[in-house]
Every structure is written in C-alpha cells, then in structure tokens.
Amino acid sequence: MPGNKCNRNASVPTTRLERLLRERELRELRKSNRTFHPNEEGSDGNRETEPYEHGLNSREGNNCKVPYDQESFDAASAVRSYSEGYERQEKRPSKQRLLVVANRLPVSAVRRGEDSWSLEISAGGLVSALLGVKEFEARWIGWAGVNVPDEVGQRALTKALAEKRCIPVFLDEEIVHQYYNGYCNNILWPLFHYLGLPQEDRLATTRSFQSQFDAYKRANQMFADVVNKHYEEGDVVWCHDYHLMFLPKCLKEYNRNMKVGWFLHTPFPSSEIHRTLPSRSDLLRAVLAADLVGFHTYDYARHFVSACTRILGLEGTPEGVEDQGKLTRVAAFPIGIDSDRFIRALELPQVQEHIKELKERFAGRKVMLGVDRLDMIKGIPQKILAFEKFLEENPDWRDKVVLLQIAVPTRTDVPEYQKLTSQVHEIVGRINGRFGTLTAVPIHHLDRSLDFHKLCALYAVTDVALVTSLRDGMNLVSYEYVACQDSKKGVLILSEFAGAAQSLGAGAILVNPWNITEVASAIGHALNMPADEREKRHHHNFLHVTTHTAQDWAETFVSELNDTIVEAQLRTRQIPPLLPVRDAVERYLQSRNRLLILGFNATLTEPVDTPGRRGGDQIKEMELKLHPDLKEPLAILCNDPRTTIVVLSGSNRRVLDDNFGEYNLWLAAENGMFLRRAKGDWMTTMPEHLNMDWVDSVKHVFEYFTERTPRSHFELRETSLVWNYKYADVEFGRLQARDLLQHLWTGPISNSAVDVVQGSRSVEVRSVGVTKGAAIDRILGEIIHSKCMVTPIDYVLCVGHFLGKGENILMGKQRIPDMSKEAWYFCPKNFAQELLNKMELLNARIDTS
Numbered sequence: 001m002p003g004n005k006c007n008r009n010a011s012v013p014t015t016r017l018e019r020l021l022r023e024r025e026l027r028e029l030r031k032s033n034r035t036f037h038p039n040e041e042g043s044d045g046n047r048e049t050e051p052y053e054h055g056l057n058s059r060e061g062n063n064c065k066v067p068y069d070q071e072s073f074d075a076a077s078a079v080r081s082y083s084e085g086y087e088r089q090e091k092r093p094s095k096q097r098l099l100v101v102a103n104r105l106p107v108s109a110v111r112r113g114e115d116s117w118s119l120e121i122s123a124g125g126l127v128s129a130l131l132g133v134k135e136f137e138a139r140w141i142g143w144a145g146v147n148v149p150d151e152v153g154q155r156a157l158t159k160a161l162a163e164k165r166c167i168p169v170f171l172d173e174e175i176v177h178q179y180y181n182g183y184c185n186n187i188l189w190p191l192f193h194y195l196g197l198p199q200e201d202r203l204a205t206t207r208s209f210q211s212q213f214d215a216y217k218r219a220n221q222m223f224a225d226v227v228n229k230h231y232e233e234g235d236v237v238w239c240h241d242y243h244l245m246f247l248p249k250c251l252k253e254y255n256r257n258m259k260v261g262w263f264l265h266t267p268f269p270s271s272e273i274h275r276t277l278p279s280r281s282d283l284l285r286a287v288l289a290a291d292l293v294g295f296h297t298y299d300y301a302r303h304f305v306s307a308c309t310r311i312l313g314l315e316g317t318p319e320g321v322e323d324q325g326k327l328t329r330v331a332a333f334p335i336g337i338d339s340d341r342f343i344r345a346l347e348l349p350q351v352q353e354h355i356k357e358l359k360e361r362f363a364g365r366k367v368m369l370g371v372d373r374l375d376m377i378k379g380i381p382q383k384i385l386a387f388e389k390f391l392e393e394n395p396d397w398r399d400k401v402v403l404l405q406i407a408v409p410t411r412t413d414v415p416e417y418q419k420l421t422s423q424v425h426e427i428v429g430r431i432n433g434r435f436g437t438l439t440a441v442p443i444h445h446l447d448r449s450l451d452f453h454k455l456c457a458l459y460a461v462t463d464v465a466l467v468t469s470l471r472d473g474m475n476l477v478s479y480e481y482v483a484c485q486d487s488k489k490g491v492l493i494l495s496e497f498a499g500a501a502q503s504l505g506a507g508a509i510l511v512n513p514w515n516i517t518e519v520a521s522a523i524g525h526a527l528n529m530p531a532d533e534r535e536k537r538h539h540h541n542f543l544h545v546t547t548h549t550a551q552d553w554a555e556t557f558v559s560e561l562n563d564t565i566v567e568a569q570l571r572t573r574q575i576p577p578l579l580p581v582r583d584a585v586e587r588y589l590q591s592r593n594r595l596l597i598l599g600f601n602a603t604l605t606e607p608v609d610t611p612g613r614r615g616g617d618q619i620k621e622m623e624l625k626l627h628p629d630l631k632e633p634l635a636i637l638c639n640d641p642r643t644t645i646v647v648l649s650g651s652n653r654r655v656l657d658d659n660f661g662e663y664n665l666w667l668a669a670e671n672g673m674f675l676r677r678a679k680g681d682w683m684t685t686m687p688e689h690l691n692m693d694w695v696d697s698v699k700h701v702f703e704y705f706t707e708r709t710p711r712s713h714f715e716l717r718e719t720s721l722v723w724n725y726k727y728a729d730v731e732f733g734r735l736q737a738r739d740l741l742q743h744l745w746t747g748p749i750s751n752s753a754v755d756v757v758q759g760s761r762s763v764e765v766r767s768v769g770v771t772k773g774a775a776i777d778r779i780l781g782e783i784i785h786s787k788c789m790v791t792p793i794d795y796v797l798c799v800g801h802f803l804g805k806g807e808n809i810l811m812g813k814q815r816i817p818d819m820s821k822e823a824w825y826f827c828p829k830n831f832a833q834e835l836l837n838k839m840e841l842l843n844a845r846i847d848t849s
C-alpha cells in the first residue's frame with residue numbers, strides 16, 4: 001500500500017525515500033552523540049536505582065514495590081529527556097508535539113496514601129514499543145490502571161504523572177468493567193484474534209453487548225475530552241489499539257483539522273469475522289475518521305480495507321479507503337523494538353551476574369524459553385503439550401532440556417483468563433509429575449513478570465525460544481530474544497500466526513501452533529541444529545531487528561501522517577469545491593430561462609444497497625428507478641415554464657421512458673445518441689457511419705464474465721455494452737474486471753475504434769464519439785431550435801457524471817455536498833455563469849413546502 005502515491009508538488013518537503021535516508025542519518029548522528037542525553041541508560045547511573053514514588057507533598061523512601069520493569073521505566077522518562085537533549089544538540093527548531101493516546105499509560109499507579117502514589121511500569125508489547133519512541137516531544141494520555149473516585153487522589157495522581165509527561169483519563173469501576181473487561185477484552189480481543197467466545201459465554205455476551213458497546217463509546221469520548229483539553233494546534237494525535245476505535249471520530253467531531261492517526265496492535269481479522277460484530281459498521285466508520293490508519297502487516301491492512309468495501313460498500317484503493325472524496329490512508333507499519341537498549345543491557349554487570357547464575361543453574365541442559373502474557377492468544381497450553389510430546393518421543397532428551405515459561409498475569413478480572421491460569425497449572429503439574437525426577441523438573445513455570453535485566457539475561461542464555469501464539473499482532477518477545485542472542489545464536493521457533501512471522505520468518509522455524517506434532521518436531525530440529533545453520537538464521541533476523549526499530553516505526557508513522565495531511569490538502573484542491581448552494585438558489589430564483597441537465601444513474605436514482613447482498617434474480621428488480629422522494633419536486637420543476645430539464649443518461653430509451661414517460665422534460669438516452677423532447681418521439685443524434693462491428697465479439701466476452709461472476713450482469717444498448725458488477729462481491733468483481741479488460745484489449749477491440757470506460761463497478765465499451773460531452777452540443781441545438789427561444793438561457797446547471805473524452809465544453813466543476821458525485825457546469829458563451837445543485841434545489845423545495 002505505501003509507495004503508490006500521487007504526485008507531490010514542491011510544497012511537499014521530501015520524498016519518502018529522502019525522508020528515510022534523512023532519518024537514518026539523524027539516527028547515526030544521535031548514536032554518536034549519546035552523552036548529550038542525560039537520562040539515557042549508562043549516562044546517569046543514579047537512574048538505575050531511583051525510586052518511583054510520587055506524592056503531592058512528599059517523596060517517599062525506597063519502600064516501593066519493585067516495578068514490573070524498572071529499566072523500561074527509565075526509558076519512559078527518556079521520552080522527555082531525549083527530546084530535550086536532542087534539541088540542544090542539533091539546534092533544531094522545537095519538535096512537533098505528539099499526543100500518544102492509548103488505553104494504558106506506560107505506568108500504572110498504586111495508591112500509597114490519600115495523596116501519594118507510586119508508579120510502576122505497565123506490562124505488554126504496546127508499552128515496550130512506545131517506550132522506544134524518543135524522537136518526538138511526546139505526551140501520553142491514558143488510563144493509569146486504577147480507580148480514583150476522589151478529587152484529592154485525582155489531583156495527586158495527575159501531578160505525579162505529569163512528571164512523566166503522562167496525562168490520566170479517569171475511568172470509574174463500572175466503565176472499566178463494561179468497556180475494558182467487557183467490550184475490549186471479552187468481545188473485540190477474542191474476535192480480532194479469531195478465537196470464538198466460549199460456548200457458555202455466548203448468550204450472556206450477546207445479551208450484554210449493547211450496554212458494553214455503549215460503555216465503550218462513552219469511554220472513548222472520555223479519552224477524547226482529555227485529548228481536546230490538552231491539544232494545541234499543530235499537534236499530532238496518535239491513537240492506539242482496539243480500545244480506542246471510536247476516538248478518531250470523537251476527535252474529528254471536535255476539530256476536523258486535528259491530525260489524527262490510529263494504529264492497531266492486534267491483528268485485524270478477515271472481513272468475514274468482523275462482519276459478525278453487531279457494531280461492525282460503527283467501528284469501521286469511526287476509525288475511518290482518522291487521516292492515517294496503520295497495521296503491523298499488509299494482511300491486516302488488506303482485511304481492514306476489505307471490511308470497509310464489503311461491509312460499508314466503500315471504495316478500496318491502493319492508497320486506502322475512499323468515502324465521498326475523502327481518503328483515509330491505510331498502510332502497514334511493522335513495529336520494532338529499541339534493539340540497542342537490549343544489546344547494551346547485556347553488558348551491564350548486573351545482567352552479566354544473572355547470566356552467570358543462570359548458566360550455573362542449568363549447566364548440562366539446553367534451555368528453552370517461553371515469555372508470554374498469560375493470554376489465550378499466546379497458545380501456552382499448546383506449547384506445553386508440544387513439549388510433552390517431544391519428551392515422550394525423545395527419551396534421551398528428558399534430562400538434557402528444560403522449558404522455562406514466564407507467564408505474566410494479565411486481565412485477571414476476566415473469567416476466561418482465570419480459567420486459562422488453572423488449565424495451564426494443571427497441564428504443567430501433570431507433565432512435571434510424569435517426567436520430573438527428585439532433583440529436576442522439565443518445566444519451570446512462573447506466573448509472574450521479570451524485571452528487564454533478568455529478562456535480558458534469560459534471553460541471552462536461551463538455546464531455543466518458543467513462541468506459539470495462536471494469533472498475535474506482532475509479538476515483540478521474538479524480537480527481543482533475537483536482539484539478545486548475538487553471541488549464542490540460538491534458534492527461534494515462531495508461530496506462523498504471529499505478525500512477526502512475516503519479518504522473522506526467514507530466520508525462524510515457522511510452525512502451526514495448533515499442530516502439536518509439528519511443534520514437537522520443530523523442537524527436535526532446533527535442539528539439533530548445526531552451528532552454521534543457526535548462525536545463518538540468526539544473522540538474518542538480527543539484521544532485521546536492529547534495522548527496524550520502534551523508533552523507525554514511530555517516525556515513519558508520524559511523518560506518513562504529516563504527509564497524508566499535505567496530500568489531502570493537494571487532493572482537496574483537485575476535488576471540485578463545494579457548491580455555494582445559497583448563491584446558486586438565489587441566482588436560480590432571479591433567472592428567467594433555465595436549463596437543468598441531469599444525469600440519471602446515481603444522480604436521481606434510489607441508493608444502491610450494500611454490495612454483495614443481492615441475489616441474481618433481484619438484479620432485474622434493481623433496474624434503475626427514480627428516487628421516490630424526487631418525483632413530486634421533479635414534476636413541479638418540469639411544469640415551470642421558465643425551466644427546461646434534460647435527463648442525459650447512459651441508459652437506454654426504455655429505461656428512461658419507464659421512469660420519465662410522464663414528465664414534461666427532455667430525455668437523452670445512450671449518452672445523448674437518442675433524444676426525445678417532452679412527450680414527443682425519439683430521434684437520433686447519432687453520428688453517421690457509427691461503426692458497431694465490434695459489438696458481437698465484445699458481447700461474447702461479457703457473457704463469459706457474467707457467467708463466471710455471480711451477481712454481475714451486462715446490458716446491451718444500441719450504441720454501447722456495459723458489464724456491471726455492482727451487486728457482485730466487490731473484490732472478486734474488481735479482479736474479474738481487470739481480467740475482462742485484458743481479454744478485450746488483446747482480442748475483440750484491439751483494432752476497433754472504441755472507447756473503454758472503466759466505472760467504479762462497471763466496464764463500458766462504446767464507439768468512439770459516443771460521449772455525453774459530444775452529444776450536448778447537438779442536444780442544446782435541438783432544444784434552442786425547438787423552443788424558438790426569445791429569452792436567452794440565463795442559467796445552466798448540470799449534475800451527473802459528464803466528464804469524459806471529448807467533453808470540450810466543460811467549463812467548471814462543483815462537488816455536490818454529501819454525494820460522491822461531481823457536477824460539471826457548462827458555460828458556452830451565451831449561457832449564464834451560474835450553477836445550481838439540482839439535488840439541493842429539490843431538497844430546498846421539499847423543505848419549504
């Protein structure tokens with residue numbers, strides 16, 4: 001998706017390639033100047049031991065609980081300090097402010113007293129990744145993971161968090177229960193990871209769906225309120241994850257000029273899965289309010305675009321999703337880690353000490369490692385069962401290998417997670433009972449997190465890392481493992497269902513985690529892998545991990561977002577401006593002889609149903625029909641002696657007769673090749689010697705594709721042939737259209753004088769010269785002649801799809817509010833200069849009557 005961009009003009013600062021090169025240079029520069037950043041690791045030893053206690057009046061001693069990942073927490077402060085150091089060092093003008101909005105702040109708060117709080121690093125990949133983002137003047141907005149009902153507590157916490165550039169969103173218990181535990185983690189999370197709801201929960205969840213969804217929207221609005229309060233013009237607002245899918249919409253409602261990006265850290269499932277969500281359309285529309293939407297992989301991005309086309313009926317383009325001329329850019333931005341931080345940590349004395357201890361502890365045994373939140377998506381039971389199978393089949397290995405499984409407790413209030421904990425304990429107990437000895441057990445299972453240094457040491461001593469996620473947005477553990485393995489060159493076994501498989505697949509052993517036999521044999525392969533193969537595989541992945549960092553990820557996303565805004569402004573200049581309706585109506589009322597030229601299809605017709613829903617039999621019934629709401633106002637207009645109306649359409653004479661037979665207006669069928677004055681007979685305006693020899697062969701091609709594309713059909717008109725797939729599966733229809741065009745170009749029309757017009761859901765073949773533009777001169781001549789006009793026409797309005805080859809009397813164009821159509825107005829010399837939006841006029845009549 002990225003890469004296929006529209007032309008930029010000089011006002012766009014750089015190309016993407018230039019930007020990447022510049023970013024690389026800057027990174028190098030920063031690396032060589034690290035000492036300018038006082039709070040970076042290694043530059044200020046004090047930070048390693050600094051307590052993270054905050055109180056309004058007091059700073060308590062060292063009695064705080066050791067944070068989950070104290071080292072990472074230092075990195076959290078580096079977000080601020082790095083920016084400051086960087087500014088001084090490069091004398092750059094002040095940085096763009098970045099508001100990072102995520103459900104969870106990088107720190108969770110623990111209350112120590114009425115007005116005193118301690119802050120601990122929050123768990124999970126999102127936090128780890130964002131801690132690596134140091135380029136911007138970032139502020140974090142999110143939930144601190146705790147209910148603070150009282151004002152004193154809220155004020156104290158706000159102050160404590162402010163020191164870390166964090167801004168809290170206060171969610172009460174009920175909202176957290178419904179929004180976070182309920183809608184986010186019991187509905188969206190399993191759905192986005194292709195895990196159905198457990199049987200016994202299905203009905204209950206269905207019943208509580210609406211209240212949870214309402215809470216979700218309410219919570220998103222609360223986040224928006226906080227963002228709005230802190231927003232300054234020019235800020236970039238970066239919303240994260242499935243918790244905040246409504247946020248882009250809420251923010252744009254507040255200020256449509258806000259630069260809003262949204263990134264999903266989980267997979268986005270196939271549209272067939274997303275379709276099952278009762279709130280499917282609302283969620284998609286809310287996300288589409290963003291300027292840029294990002295995913296870890298191309299597949300997730302593709303699924304999202306596909307959901308928008310199939311569920312909302314919108315246009316998916318290589319750039320993103322288009323709705324009424326507004327493009328939401330959609331692209332893949334694979335996340336990375338701050339690899340330097342891991343590599344440097346391995347040199348620290350305390351990490352070296354841990355490494356030594358671990359080596360002694362597991363001497364003589366190969367170490368296999370799993371590090372996961374204790375979540376269904378991580379496939380921990382499957383992993384352990386595969387290990388059991390390996391031990392079963394390889395008795396020689398039983399006392400020579402150990403599996404260390406770190407299972408970090410998560411979302412412990414959600415019953416599914418509680419059940420998983422017991423299930424895992426039960427399996428581990430059984431296997432240890434089965435294969436353990438008096439002195440050793442094969443599985444060491446820890447229901448807790450490790451601090452950063454211990455984790456790095458563990459990564460470094462591991463022979464084989466086992467990542468068996470059933471689905472995983474990316475999986476940063478696999479990246480971290482690779483970063484810490486440059487001396488050992490251990491093997492990574494990686495689930496093909498983790499986003500990371502797309503980047504680390506070449507170096508890892510990829511497995512289907514559901515296939516226990518396959519995973520067991522991958523374990524054997526990994527443990528027995530020769531050194532040179534390990535080296536090659538590791539080298540490949542190490543290169544990737546160290547060159548695709550979290551910082552690159554964030555910089556790319558934010559610069560892409562900035563570019564998207566510039567491009568949108570350029571596009572807006574290309575899109576015709578909105579019609580000045582009031583002016584247009586006023587001029588209309590002042591004029592004495594008006595001409596309104598209207599298209600039919602998608603201008604005056606009933607809206608088409610969501611594509612892909614209708615069966616073949618219904619296609620006939622779906623023949624174009626005048627919108628019922630327009631019948632009466634159209635009749636009034638037609639009977640106004642000062643107004644002449646022409647319906648100029650690609651449709652054939654019968655369709656126009658059926659719809660407009662009763663109206664006092666002119667009909668121009670088949671792009672103006674046939675003309676019928678009000679209640680008169682049809683006459684032809686067709687150029688002489690129009691060559692139609694190509695029709696039969698094109699018809700064969702259209703028949704062939706109609707048979708093979710369910711719910712498509714074709715129309716044989718007198719001067720053109722149209723293959724239409726608007727009721728077919730959009731994506732399949734588009735593929736077939738591409739194929740059909742190839743058939744046409746290489747076959748029947750290769751030597752014919754025809755135009756091929758590719759519509760958004762159709763392919764039309766017509767003889768050269770059969771265009772509305774070419775016909776309009778003739779039509780106008782006829783009208784003026786027949787009316788013997790005394791008063792010259794002083795007002796012309798055209799609404800419809802009139803642009804095409806040879807439309808040389810086109811003089812200007814206007815966009816119609818709330819429609820994807822564009823209106824072009826014709827202004828030959830003796831005609832008036834004004835333009836009116838027909839639809840608006842009709843509506844105005846309805847309103848005032």
Ligand SMILES: O=P(O)(O)OC[C@H]1O[C@H](O[C@H]2O[C@H](CO)[C@@H](O)[C@H](O)[C@H]2O)[C@H](O)[C@@H](O)[C@@H]1O
Nearest residue numbers: 104123124125126241265266472473474475476
């Ligand atoms: O905040 P929690 O509810 O405790 O959950 C922790 C986080 O889990 C998810 O992480 C995802 O983001 C990672 C980084 O992009 C990615 O590697 C991983 O595959 C995802 O599962 C979740 O998306 C976060 O919002 C949570 O904070």
Ligand SMILES: O=c1ccn([C@@H]2O[C@H](COP(=O)(O)OP(=O)(O)O)[C@@H](O)[C@H]2O)c(=O)[nH]1
Nearest residue numbers: 069124125126128373408449450475476477
């Ligand atoms: O004891 C632990 C276990 C895990 N992690 C971190 O938690 C994150 C897990 O991210 P991942 O993308 O693998 O999965 P997620 O938990 O976000 O689904 C990684 O950065 C780990 O370093 C940690 O800090 N301490």
